[in-house]
Amino acid sequence: MTKKITRDINVYIADDHTLFRKAMVNLLRTFSRVNEVKDAENGKELLELVKKEPPQVVVVDMQMPVMDGVETCENLVKKYPDVKVIMLTMHDSEKYILHMVELGVHAFLLKNTEPEELEHAIYTVHDKDFYHNDLVANVLRKSVREQLEARRPEFSNVNITDREKEILHLICKELTIKEIAQRLNLSEHTVRNHRTNLMEKIGAENAIGLVRFAYESGLIT
Amino acid sequence: MTKKITRDINVYIADDHTLFRKAMVNLLRTFSRVNEVKDAENGKELLELVKKEPPQVVVVDMQMPVMDGVETCENLVKKYPDVKVIMLTMHDSEKYILHMVELGVHAFLLKNTEPEELEHAIYTVHDKDFYHNDLVANVLRKSVREQLEARRPEFSNVNITDREKEILHLICKELTIKEIAQRLNLSEHTVRNHRTNLMEKIGAENAIGLVRFAYESGLIT
DNA sequence: TCCCACATAGTAGAATAGTACCATTTTTAT
DNA sequence: ATAAAAATGGTACTATTCTACTATGTGGGA
Numbered sequence: 001m002t003k004k005i006t007r008d009i010n011v012y013i014a015d016d017h018t019l020f021r022k023a024m025v026n027l028l029r030t031f032s033r034v035n036e037v038k039d040a041e042n043g044k045e046l047l048e049l050v051k052k053e054p055p056q057v058v059v060v061d062m063q064m065p066v067m068d069g070v071e072t073c074e075n076l077v078k079k080y081p082d083v084k085v086i087m088l089t090m091h092d093s094e095k096y097i098l099h100m101v102e103l104g105v106h107a108f109l110l111k112n113t114e115p116e117e118l119e120h121a122i123y124t125v126h127d128k129d130f131y132h133n134d135l136v137a138n139v140l141r142k143s144v145r146e147q148l149e150a151r152r153p154e155f156s157n158v159n160i161t162d163r164e165k166e167i168l169h170l171i172c173k174e175l176t177i178k179e180i181a182q183r184l185n186l187s188e189h190t191v192r193n194h195r196t197n198l199m200e201k202i203g204a205e206n207a208i209g210l211v212r213f214a215y216e217s218g219l220i221t
Numbered sequence: 222m223t224k225k226i227t228r229d230i231n232v233y234i235a236d237d238h239t240l241f242r243k244a245m246v247n248l249l250r251t252f253s254r255v256n257e258v259k260d261a262e263n264g265k266e267l268l269e270l271v272k273k274e275p276p277q278v279v280v281v282d283m284q285m286p287v288m289d290g291v292e293t294c295e296n297l298v299k300k301y302p303d304v305k306v307i308m309l310t311m312h313d314s315e316k317y318i319l320h321m322v323e324l325g326v327h328a329f330l331l332k333n334t335e336p337e338e339l340e341h342a343i344y345t346v347h348d349k350d351f352y353h354n355d356l357v358a359n360v361l362r363k364s365v366r367e368q369l370e371a372r373r374p375e376f377s378n379v380n381i382t383d384r385e386k387e388i389l390h391l392i393c394k395e396l397t398i399k400e401i402a403q404r405l406n407l408s409e410h411t412v413r414n415h416r417t418n419l420m421e422k423i424g425a426e427n428a429i430g431l432v433r434f435a436y437e438s439g440l441i442t
Numbered sequence: 443t444c445c446c447a448c449a450t451a452g453t454a455g456a457a458t459a460g461t462a463c464c465a466t467t468t469t470t471a472t
Numbered sequence: 473a474t475a476a477a478a479a480t481g482g483t484a485c486t487a488t489t490c491t492a493c494t495a496t497g498t499g500g501g502a
Binding site: 161162163164186187188189190193194197206 | 479482488
Binding site for chain 3: 382384385408409410411414415418427
């Protein structure tokens with residue numbers, strides 16, 4: 001049986017920088033298994049292209065005006081579950097990557113990767129659904145392990161008392177000071193003082209900052 | 222500069238089946254970078270060996286009497302954080318793998334993998350801390366995605382406009398209405414209306430609820 | 443073309459949050 | 473036992489949020 005490489009993958013690319021985008025189009029066309037290549041200036045254009053004729057793979061820049069990669073990805077995975085999404089980015093920050101994986105991105109590549117890796121990624125997402133490079137794999141592993149840490153409610157830096165912690169929880173539940181005071185059988189003054197002290201300790205400008213802290217420190221999940 | 226392969230890795234193996242264990246010892250000795258190889262019948266014996274002279278890598282069978290791989294692993298990563306642990310198993314069940322990663326295992330291999338993969342895994346955990354094969358990577362990814370599903374069933378169908386999203390982001394940054402209005406060159410009234418509409422859509426009692434939504438829906442990470 | 447969603451802007455008043463202090467009692471740690 | 477930290481309650485004031493409406497221009501979809 002002869003081994004014949006077929007051009008079996010259509011790839012669309014979305015990036016707002018024309019020069020980069022056109023260069024990518026040319027590069028993609030040199031990949032042996034890539035068949036048709038189309039390009040879009042932003043996520044919105046890309047969605048229109050996909051609507052007309054869904055490709056096997058799309059390559060999306062995360063930073064775009066009009067409709068950025070995140071939003072585009074959300075739409076794509078929801079409406080076209082068979083289209084594999086490869087996200088390109090300059091940020092290797094953990095937050096972004098984790099969020100992208102949660103959304104359902106099939107590969108996550110930094111813009112300084114070698115063309116060979118992109119080619120490999122395209123074939124892998126097409127054949128096996130997901131391309132695992134070390135970048136993503138390390139983030140995932142760290143996340144899973146940190147979850148374990150987060151399960152025991154200890155704060156890293158700031159020393160928050162039990163009472164403060166209790167009140168912070170209730171604040172995060174959208175309770176007002178009055179409601180918290182009632183629930184805990186305390187004076188409103190007391191609750192307000194606790195909240196003020198919390199803001200002081202955490203360095204928050206307002207209650208919003210408290211909630212942010214609660215989420216980011218893992219107190220709330 | 223000449224490239225010389227040094228035998229720089231000591232490997233200990235723990236498995237209760239003598240035949241398999243001894244065969245593994247022989248196999249390990251054929252690996253070009255493996256230096257000393259010692260073997261143990263169970264986790265307890267292994268820990269004693271490690272205590273005397275910590276190796277770079279240990280290979281542990283998950284199913285063992287006396288002290289099984291899980292318990293052994295817990296002990297090892299706690300007391301000897303520099304020793305890399307490769308877990309061997311017959312089960313590819315998700316639960317096991319996730320748990321092992323949480324505990325801090327550095328590689329997870331099925332017993333039917335090729336010797337070459339074991340060799341590669343040993344070098345990788347030694348040089349880069351963690352060996353990511355598809356088995357583990359897929360489990361991790363699935364876990365991360367399932368978490369997302371678990372924490373937002375009801376938030377999915379809210380339709381938030383671009384402007385609202387933009388303002389929600391700024392609210393989460395602890396900006397007041399006044400500050401947001403200034404930054405976006407809008408009337409304070411407009412910003413307030415957007416926020417009110419957001420609260421309506423989301424079903425929030427106050428700004429706290431908006432921030433919660435932003436975090437729990439993954440808008441903010 | 444007509445309608446609707448969206449973004450924009452407004453008024454006015456009630457409710458709540460936030461600032462800046464101080465005082466007392468209880469618990470905890472040295 | 474004594475000092476420190478935490479929890480409680482207070483006054484007085486200002487700032488901001490929240491509610492409940494109305495209204496206009498614009499762009500996209502049926």
